[in-house]
Amino acid sequence: MTLRERKRLRTRQAILAAATRLFERDGYTTTTLDDIAAAAEMSKRAIFSYFASKEDLLFPESDARIGSAIDAIAARQPSDGPVQVLMRAMTTTAQESDDLTGRRAALRLRLMRTVPALRGRALQHQLDAQREIARHLVAAFPTDLDPISAAALTGAFIGAVTAVLDLLFEGEDPVQDPAEVQATILEAVQVALAPWLRASPENA
Secondary structure, X not given: OOHHHHHHHHHHHHHHHHHXXXXXXXXXXXXXXXXXXXXXXXXXXXXXXXOOOOHHHHOOOHHHHHHHHHHHHHOOOOOOOHHHHHHHHHHHHHHHOOOOOOHHHHHHHHHHOOOHHHHHHHHHHHHHHHHHHHHHHHHHOOOOOOHHHHHHHHHHHXXXXXXXXXXXXXXXXOOOOHHHHHHHHHHHHHHHOHHHHHHOHHHO
């Protein structure tokens, strides 16, 4: 990573940290981009160099998670089936970032329950992810999956993750250990994808 890339990454992280802190303290609706810019000690215009909207500050890694799944599909081994590839992508994502398992994930789920625009954005990200990952799975495993089965597999995978996160982060005492969240997600995904695991050649 070059010096310029490291600087951009630090700036991006500073923006996200400021946004997360203000959303937690003041709420999403009342926090403005001007507030976030002031807290991050930069201009609002500078924030738009990293994020297109205030909503995007709560979904900073959505595209990266799709990319991780696509990378895992591309790097598959001959013995890998679709389920193994998806599980590997999930593990890699959790190891590289706590966006799905940590503080911002809990905040995002809490705000989605009360802010319709965020629920809509989350649903759009989920649908985009399902469509893109399923398309790559069909291309990578043409003898195992067709568009219908790939859509079902990907929907079960993403649905399991979404449902478990909603459960873990609800109530007055949400789970706060990212490692525990990750372990529970992987367990739930294994349950959701059990039919495909049983159908894998190595399990026949």
